[in-house]
Amino acid sequence: MRPSLRPFAHLLLALSCGTSCIATATAADITIYRCTDASGALTLQNAPCPKGMKQEARTMPGVNTVPMAPGQAGTAAPPATAPTVPAPATTPIPDVVTPSAAPSPDTRRLPPPVMFQCTTYDKGRYVTEDPEPASRCVALQTVGLDGNPQSGAGQACEVVRDICARVPDGALCEAWQKRRDETEVAFRFARPENAEKNRADYERVARIVAESSCGL
Template identity: 30%
Template sequence: MHTAAALIASLLPLLAVAAAQVQPLPAQPAATVTVYRCTSATSKVSLQDAPCAAGQAQQARQMQRPMDAPARPAPPLPVPPAAARAVPPARDVVYLAPPRPLYECVTPDGARYTSDDGRGNPRWVPLWTLGYPAVRPHSVVGDNIGHPDRRMHPPHRDVNWPVATGGGTWIRDDCTMLPPREACARLRDRRSALRTRFFNAQEKERDALRTEERALNARLDNDCGGR
């Protein structure tokens, strides 16, 4: 018995300190509130939450206590910049034509020029220059005099006797395709020659030179990666 009383006595100071530290919970406001409507002797009306003063007409009414509006929802988080950059920007699509070949052609006398289609300039040549045999007639007067054996043989074909018979044909100069780098260099040389001619040309010729230079610039941009 004495031990229990001593234990309780030792715990009393601790309980007193704990009780002092415990704060009461705030009282919850009533759901309704009383509003007093007061009318003075001069007919002045006022509304208040306390009873009217002496000498004033009083009307009391129970009303719902105003409540705070609910908290507004948090605004949506902004889109991070990385997500905005995830969509690739629209780009203009440029279609390039395949590079056009350029050919170098050689004339019979060794002169060189360029061609866009690989067909050299045409020229007329006699057939005998291409190795076609020509007929040499043996009906010349006196040809068989003193040669009785020739009268027994008919005329023969001599392939080594180049007799011009008037026949001929059209042939073209030989052309070979240039490498891409050399083709671009030739196109730039052609444009430089056009610009040199432009200064001494008449106005009518200058219009044609401008058109040709625009075509060369477009081809250089497409085939050679720039001017």
């Protein structure tokens, strides 16, 4: 088994004296202990072996020490240092000027088309895109020749036009949203024969609201 040796640099170093040496000194003898344990592991040390280990002692002469030449005493080589890398020059970062945000597509939307609010003869109200007031025939009461309303045999009506006015610009979106809701109800509760027509009308009005400034 290969022995494990403890470091004894001061025991194994031999210095040779050159012309720069001034004098030499003889060190005291040193005793080396050779210790072997039960498993055969070998240890060399400068102190007696622990109990239970086989011990062999050997005395060795001390190593001569040589004084340093004048001017070298107490002078140790400076430790090697890593070269200093200059820090990269920093350039001041100019203030960042945030450009004015480009107008979003929403800000360029146009207002919806004009809308009209109409009032019927019986004070009902509705909104419409048609600038021409609607007309309706209001039934008239008929009487007999004797003036008795019960004996009237004919029917008559009076044509009455609704009264319409342009919706102010500030109320256009509200009017169009009301029109959209009305067409949606007409579409969802339409008779089968009117379903497609009412659906197309609702989708058209809903698109106008969504694509105009009312859809913001």
